[in-house]
Amino acid sequence: xxxxxxxxxSFRVGKETVEAVRGVDLDVAPGELVAFxxxxxxxxxxTLKMLTSLLAPTSGTARVAGLDVLADPAGVRQxxxxxxxxxxxxxxxxxxxxxxxxxxFYGLSRSEATDxxxxxxxxxxxxxxxxxxxxxLSGGQKRRxxxxxxxxxxxxxxxxxxxxxxxxxxxxANLWEHIIRLREQHGTTIVLTTHYLExxxxxxxxxxxxxxxxxxxxxxxxxxxxxQAGDRITFTVWPADVPRAREVAERxxxxxxxxxxxxxxxxESGDRVLPGLLSALANQQVAVQAATLHQPTxxxxxxxxTGRSLREGVDA
Amino acid sequence: xxxxxxxxxxxxxxxxxxxxxDPFSLIFSLLQPLIFLALFGPLxxxxxxxxxxxxxSLQWFLPGVVVMITMFGTSMVGSNLQYELMTGAFERILATxxxxxxxxxxxxxxxxxxxxxxxxxxxxxxxxxxxxxFPAHIALGLLLLGLFGVGVGSLSYALAIAARKNEWVFWAVxxxxxxxxxxxxxxxxxxxxxxxxxxxxxxxxxxxxxVEAERVLFTGSLGxxxxxxxxxxxxxxxxxxxxxxxxxxxxxx
Numbered sequence: 001x002x003x004x005x006x007x008x009x010s011f012r013v014g015k016e017t018v019e020a021v022r023g024v025d026l027d028v029a030p031g032e033l034v035a036f037x038x039x040x041x042x043x044x045x046x047t048l049k050m051l052t053s054l055l056a057p058t059s060g061t062a063r064v065a066g067l068d069v070l071a072d073p074a075g076v077r078q079x080x081x082x083x084x085x086x087x088x089x090x091x092x093x094x095x096x097x098x099x100x101x102x103x104x105f106y107g108l109s110r111s112e113a114t115d116x117x118x119x120x121x122x123x124x125x126x127x128x129x130x131x132x133x134x135x136x137l138s139g140g141q142k143r144r145x146x147x148x149x150x151x152x153x154x155x156x157x158x159x160x161x162x163x164x165x166x167x168x169x170x171x172x173a174n175l176w177e178h179i180i181r182l183r184e185q186h187g188t189t190i191v192l193t194t195h196y197l198e199x200x201x202x203x204x205x206x207x208x209x210x211x212x213x214x215x216x217x218x219x220x221x222x223x224x225x226x227x228q229a230g231d232r233i234t235f236t237v238w239p240a241d242v243p244r245a246r247e248v249a250e251r252x253x254x255x256x257x258x259x260x261x262x263x264x265x266x267x268e269s270g271d272r273v274l275p276g277l278l279s280a281l282a283n284q285q286v287a288v289q290a291a292t293l294h295q296p297t298x299x300x301x302x303x304x305x306t307g308r309s310l311r312e313g314v315d316a
Numbered sequence: 317x318x319x320x321x322x323x324x325x326x327x328x329x330x331x332x333x334x335x336x337x338d339p340f341s342l343i344f345s346l347l348q349p350l351i352f353l354a355l356f357g358p359l360x361x362x363x364x365x366x367x368x369x370x371x372x373s374l375q376w377f378l379p380g381v382v383v384m385i386t387m388f389g390t391s392m393v394g395s396n397l398q399y400e401l402m403t404g405a406f407e408r409i410l411a412t413x414x415x416x417x418x419x420x421x422x423x424x425x426x427x428x429x430x431x432x433x434x435x436x437x438x439x440x441x442x443x444x445x446x447x448x449x450f451p452a453h454i455a456l457g458l459l460l461l462g463l464f465g466v467g468v469g470s471l472s473y474a475l476a477i478a479a480r481k482n483e484w485v486f487w488a489v490x491x492x493x494x495x496x497x498x499x500x501x502x503x504x505x506x507x508x509x510x511x512x513x514x515x516x517x518x519x520x521x522x523x524x525x526x527v528e529a530e531r532v533l534f535t536g537s538l539g540x541x542x543x544x545x546x547x548x549x550x551x552x553x554x555x556x557x558x559x560x561x562x563x564x565x566x567x568x569x
Contacts, residue, residue, distance in 0.1 A: 105413070
């Protein structure tokens, strides 16, 4: 569905050239749900804009939905849906006017646009709001309208740029319900960008980690975490017991340090290792005062890949 | 081409909805040129005295007002765009397969729609005061103005895109350019008695040729001025669209 080779984009800022995207090679198969994860300014949105033909690449190629983005940008736009970061519906327009005209923009006939619009109004729970002004809708309703606008022409590939930024948890869950249903019913390929770790973690099958304009990791969330970070076990003992405790811990995993009686180790499948470790410590007469298991998040993955935390880049 | 026309129509329909859904704004915009005509016209005939303008200062002045409202309307295209540039509406529309010229032309035509009605009203209102009506000539005049307006509208569109990060820049540039252009076109006052530098500048102003062409047409005649007006209109439309399309396709939003 998507195939890019060495996709690159640079901008001139004053006299300097800023490379926003540096040689992205990416393949997305039909039906996949892929999240681009990375801090602000990593190049996620720039990549998305090139894939949606809104921005021409400086070099490299991209084929999207079977067409080259440079050779046939209008053709690409016809086949994909794009839902941007901000409210896409004009605030001073009526809900139905925007929906119907969006259909016309994609070349649907009047009757097609009407039928499809009605279908989306009911599936996105916008019934009764057709004649309301967009500015009078709640945040969640506006977002659902944006999704309806992006789906009016039933695209085979849907791009969402930071779809849930600024939404409350309830609306975010609701949004995801719609996205997941869309996929189940129509097999739509979905590519989204996010800086919400939890979102990439729980919702996407495939996470593409982008930093400084490059793809630095590309796998399922579970495998990224297992590969890059591993589980971390921390336990606290009397300072006198530390040498013995370390000895036991070495057998369970890789000890990464001990600070004033608190020993830290990395282990695969920490949840299975922890009970055995505790009983082994008890056998060695080591009294454990506290023990915690930390299973990695994608932030740990990012930290291990780049030495920086993703959270630092998240909007305050 | 067929797609481009259909796309232009769709864009025009969407833009025009702001008028049809809220016709109050239209009523006020219709009053504006009438007020202008009513307050300016008498003064002008006073200045002109018994000179060659005296017979019908209206015949001289009214085409200028029509050109002025075209300039006011179409140079504002960008200001309506600014609002949508700030929200995501502009980006959403860019992501549709709509042809890029249609985005510009559709918006300019929306500003030109009320113009046709405005022009019709002020012309009809002027008839009882001695204004002679030549409908076919006026229609040709409006057509030329429409073409010219598409160019000005597209330039205004490009200006709004260029100034998308500081919206006041749009107003600063628009206002700074609009009034000198209007005055130097001889639209409000004749420039024949002005200093030479003004006359030179006015020769460089495409609007001058529009105003002169409209004056000839509104008196029911055809002349070389009309041809120059057509050249000015075509050139403005071509340059405007070229600049506008470039700014749409080359800007990173």
